[in-house]
Amino acid sequence: MKTAMLIVGVQNDFCTGGAREIVGGERVAAPLSCVASAIDHGNGLVVVSREWHAPDSHYFLGWGGTLPPYCVAGTRGAAFPPSLTLSRRTRIVYRSTDPEEGDSAFHATDRTGATLAELLDEGGAEELFVGGLPTETAVRATVLDALRRGYRVVVIQDGVAARDPVLGREVLGSLRLAGARVMGSGEAIMTLYSRGDVRIG
Numbered sequence: 001m002k003t004a005m006l007i008v009g010v011q012n013d014f015c016t017g018g019a020r021e022i023v024g025g026e027r028v029a030a031p032l033s034c035v036a037s038a039i040d041h042g043n044g045l046v047v048v049s050r051e052w053h054a055p056d057s058h059y060f061l062g063w064g065g066t067l068p069p070y071c072v073a074g075t076r077g078a079a080f081p082p083s084l085t086l087s088r089r090t091r092i093v094y095r096s097t098d099p100e101e102g103d104s105a106f107h108a109t110d111r112t113g114a115t116l117a118e119l120l121d122e123g124g125a126e127e128l129f130v131g132g133l134p135t136e137t138a139v140r141a142t143v144l145d146a147l148r149r150g151y152r153v154v155v156i157q158d159g160v161a162a163r164d165p166v167l168g169r170e171v172l173g174s175l176r177l178a179g180a181r182v183m184g185s186g187e188a189i190m191t192l193y194s195r196g197d198v199r200i201g
Helices: 025-041 116-122 135-148 165-178 185-194
Strands: 003-008 046-051 091-095 127-132 152-160 181-183
Touching: 003 025, 003 135, 025 046, 025 127, 025 152, 025 185, 046 116, 091 116, 127 135, 135 152, 135 165, 152 165, 152 185, 165 181, 181 185
Parallel strands: 003 046, 003 127, 046 091, 127 152, 152 181
Antiparallel strands: none
């Protein structure tokens, strides 16, 4: 089975001290980096979705909206935290849409205009390992979207974090009921090795 990795919203503005902080959100970067490295070593596709907003977006405060500016294109807040390590083969897609239109990473496109779905199809992905920030919005929407599109989905439990931990646990339970599997990064990597998706040497 062709497995791809999808990392959603692991950016400074969603980490401790950011404009839309999730306290401790930066802790998801290390386990996600490990799973992404394993998939990359097995020649699997790794895609990172990042929010990338114009400073004068109509949904920001001061421009007619209600949200504080966050993940503004080219700023530190939109950058990846240092602990997120990615290979040169990693594909990056950008989501610049109004959050009211949906939080799914499937709204994102790369610099050429290719959608996330097109990149996954090009890579032959059948299964997605997903992690990122926040659990209750972007991760939830992306996982449900992927399931609707027919992908098998594994959520990396130590690779997600929520603003409200209780709600985060409830969301993981609802994603299980929807058909996703939930497992830790160590189990995910061992699964890849046991299936022969990753080979040593």
